[in-house]
Amino acid sequence: MPFISNINFTEGTLVKRSLETFFGIGPKVSQSIMARFHIQPWAKVGSLKASTLLDLTAELSNMKIENDLRREIQDSIIRLKDMGSYRGRRxxxxxxxxxxxxxxxxxxxxxLNRTLRGGDGRLGM
Known part of the structure; x- marks a missing residue:
């Protein structure tokens, strides 16, 4: 099973779909990453060379995805709340x-807000 950024993918999974499983990577970003490494849109993870997989992993390590991005979003929300801005109060x-x-x-x-933040939706945290 091929690994991309320490995550297992089956060999029949499309590269575009596997890239989009990472938090912070959507259709446009995955398409631009695939274009950068000359990967066809219908290519499967199992058909990629080991060097291409390493290049993809290196590219993803340079991006802010998964936990780093989640932490940044939470920090931004906390900053808005501390400032007392309109968005923070909402x-x-x-x-x-x-x-x-x-x-x-x-x-x-x-x-949706309650499940997104993990809180109970009241003013205090």
């Missing part, structure tokens, strides 16, 4: 932060 209350409608569709937003 995060603390578990309400939509980016101007979404709250008159009728607040239940879903509260539910």
């Amino acid at each position: 995060h603390a209350m578990g309400l939509p932060v980016r101007g979404q409608r709250t008159r009728t569709q607040i239940a879903t937003a509260r539910k």
Whole structure:
């Protein structure tokens, strides 16, 4: 089984799909990484050479993905809360932060915010 950045992938998995499993890598970023290393969109992880896998791992180690990115996002939210900004207060209350409608569709937003942050949605942490 091939490894990309210390994660096992089956040999039949598409390279694009395997890159998108990492937190912080979406379709456009995975497409640009594949273009940089001249990998076809329909290529499978099992068909890649060992040197290409090492190059992909090196590229991913230079990027801010997974836990580093999650930690940065949490730090940004905590910074907003400490400043007492509007966005920070909305995060603390578990309400939509980016101007979404709250008159009728607040239940879903509260539910999503609660699961995203891991808190209970109240003002204090």
